[in-house]
Amino acid sequence: MTDATVPADRLFRRQLARSTRADGSLDLDALRQLVVACYEDSTRDRERSDRAITLMAEELEGANRRLVALVENLRVQNLRFEAALDNMLQGLCLYDRQDRLVVVNRRYHEVLGLPPGTLAPGISHAEQLALEQAAGLHPGADLQELLALRIALVDGQEGPARAEIFTSDRRRLDIAAQRLPSGGCIVTVMDVTAERAAEARAAAAGRLTSLGEMAAGLAHELKQPLTAIALAAANARRAAERGDTAATLVRLGRIADQAARGGVLIDHLRRFARGGEGGDANATAELPAAVEGAMTLMGGALREACIDVALHLPPGLPPVRGDGMALEQVLLNLLANARDALAGRPGSCIRVNACLPAGGPVVLEVADNAGGIPDVVLSRIFQPFVTTKGPDRGTGLGLSICHGLITSMGGTIEAENGPEGAIFRITLEPAPGWDGLPEAP
Numbered sequence: 001m002t003d004a005t006v007p008a009d010r011l012f013r014r015q016l017a018r019s020t021r022a023d024g025s026l027d028l029d030a031l032r033q034l035v036v037a038c039y040e041d042s043t044r045d046r047e048r049s050d051r052a053i054t055l056m057a058e059e060l061e062g063a064n065r066r067l068v069a070l071v072e073n074l075r076v077q078n079l080r081f082e083a084a085l086d087n088m089l090q091g092l093c094l095y096d097r098q099d100r101l102v103v104v105n106r107r108y109h110e111v112l113g114l115p116p117g118t119l120a121p122g123i124s125h126a127e128q129l130a131l132e133q134a135a136g137l138h139p140g141a142d143l144q145e146l147l148a149l150r151i152a153l154v155d156g157q158e159g160p161a162r163a164e165i166f167t168s169d170r171r172r173l174d175i176a177a178q179r180l181p182s183g184g185c186i187v188t189v190m191d192v193t194a195e196r197a198a199e200a201r202a203a204a205a206g207r208l209t210s211l212g213e214m215a216a217g218l219a220h221e222l223k224q225p226l227t228a229i230a231l232a233a234a235n236a237r238r239a240a241e242r243g244d245t246a247a248t249l250v251r252l253g254r255i256a257d258q259a260a261r262g263g264v265l266i267d268h269l270r271r272f273a274r275g276g277e278g279g280d281a282n283a284t285a286e287l288p289a290a291v292e293g294a295m296t297l298m299g300g301a302l303r304e305a306c307i308d309v310a311l312h313l314p315p316g317l318p319p320v321r322g323d324g325m326a327l328e329q330v331l332l333n334l335l336a337n338a339r340d341a342l343a344g345r346p347g348s349c350i351r352v353n354a355c356l357p358a359g360g361p362v363v364l365e366v367a368d369n370a371g372g373i374p375d376v377v378l379s380r381i382f383q384p385f386v387t388t389k390g391p392d393r394g395t396g397l398g399l400s401i402c403h404g405l406i407t408s409m410g411g412t413i414e415a416e417n418g419p420e421g422a423i424f425r426i427t428l429e430p431a432p433g434w435d436g437l438p439e440a441p
Contacts, residue, residue, distance in 0.1 A: 090188040097183035099125050111173065111189050112137060125150055155179065172196050196408070225258040232258070284431040285324035287317050287354055287364060293324075294331035298339075305339055307348040317354055320362050320428035322409030327428075330402045330413070334366040334424050337398065341370035341422070356430075361411070364426040372417035381415045 019030035085092060091108030095101055104119045114135050119128055129146050132138060138146055174192045179185050236251030291313060302309055320327075335350065342348035351367045373381060382403040399415075406413040411428040 090190045093119075093128075093187045095125075095185045095187070099185065101128060102184070108189060111191050113169075150177075225262040228258040229255050229262075283321075283323050284319040285322050285327050286319055287327070287362060287428075288313050290324055290327040290331060291352060291354075293328040294335060298332055298335045302335070302339055302350070305343065305348070307339060307342055307350060310349060310351045312351070312353045314355065317356060317362060319431040320409070320411075321431055322406075322411065322428060326405045326409070330405055330426070331366065333398045333402050338366065338368040338370065338422070342368055345370060361427045361429050364428070365423055366426075367418060367421060367423040369420035371421055373415065373422050378415060378417065382413070 016031075016034070019027045019034060021027060085103065085105035086107065088105060088107050091111040092103070092105045093101060093108055094103040101119060101121050101123050103121065106116065108114075109116055109118060112132065114132065114137070118131055118135055123131070126143065126147050129138070129143055129150070133141070133143065133146075170193075171191055172193045174190045175187065176189075177185060177187045232251045232254040236248050236255070239245075239247035239251060291311065295309070295311075299309075331352075338350045342350070347369070349369050352365070353367075354362065354364045356362050382399050384400040403413055406426055406428070409428060411426060413427075414425045416423050416425070
């Protein structure tokens with residue numbers, strides 16, 4: 001007998017005792033009432049059980065309908081998610097905590113030129129790189145080095161890390177990677193060939209605009225060696241008429257020196273107008289050479305404006321990431337802006353300082369004593385068409401182009417007002433593989 005039946009058994013025995021007479025015989029009426037009561041109780045219990053089962057069945061049926069609707073909703077959401085992924089402008093790969101591929105969209109295959117379905121969820125970084133190389137990407141590259149570079153890109157910093165690579169057909173791809181709070185990571189890739197080409201065209205237009213604005217100063221720079229050549233030629237002719245061979249040779253030497261000086265300037269003008277190749281994501285530039293090139297083109301105009309230039313470039317500065325001509329164009333624009341801001345001011349001076357903080361990027365500052373940039377303009381100084389010059393001077397695109405050029409090198413450019421005037425601060429990463437120790441500035 002179970003525990004549940006013990007109270008019922010006791011109740012039955014009590015009722016049975018009540019139905020038993022003193023002589024031990026049973027009272028049939030009382031016993032009949034007892035049986036009827038038990039039957040009625042059983043019937044009521046069965047009815048309650050049937051109602052409970054019916055309610056449970058209805059609840060289960062409702063839960064099943066809700067589950068079916070939830071599954072259908074998840075299916076629709078999944079289709080929308082896949083459609084959104086496949087129609088993104090960027091290729092996307094999502095990895096779990098073990099760096100196993102979880103999601104890859106169609107655009108990733110298209111950007112890298114991979115056949116659809118080449119990459120499937122579950123593969124590791126190493127397996128993915130092997131599949132990409134088998135499909136024609138990364139020709140001749142060492143897979144272990146590629147794997148180390150990819151992991152370094154993902155784990156390189158707290159925020160998103162970026163890099164640009166070239167494909168075999170010379171397309172330029174921008175790759176961004178970032179660790180997720182869950183421990184996985186996300187990698188996006190985008191074809192920026194057209195964007196970089198547009199930036200290059202804007203930079204070329206900026207170079208030509210700069211050359212046009214400097215036409216007077218450049219003419220003066222060329223006039224000086226030509227005047228010296230004409231004077232030395234006249235003196236050489238007179239010395240030759242006198243038969244003074246030594247004096248004639250001296251004058252001819254001066255002519256050769258001045259011709260070489262003019263040739264250097266013309267050659268630099270030609271290279272600056274043409275610009276850098278802009279096609280090497282691993283290009284490096286020498287900071288002193290870029291400053292010297294900018295001063296070659298701008299020095300005459302600054303001297304004519306009676307502006308002193310103080311250069312402080314400590315020895316041992318490392319080469320930096322980026323194109324030398326692009327860096328020169330940025331410096332040229334900053335010097336031209338400083339010249340315009342200093343026009344007519346007594347004691348005008350421009351300072352160009354560079355340093356390499358311990359363990360940090362190369363910092364280059366171009367500062368003037370023209371009073372500074374108005375606060376209303378300072379916060380928007382690198383936006384297109386924002387300028388402090390009058391409507392007849394400049395296009396308002398120079399600093400915007402400078403910002404694009406420095407950003408494309410992986411660096412930053414900032415503007416602030418110092419005690420005497422504006423300060424433009426450029427930070428650039430040292431070139432890969434550089435491990436020298438420059439002298440303290």
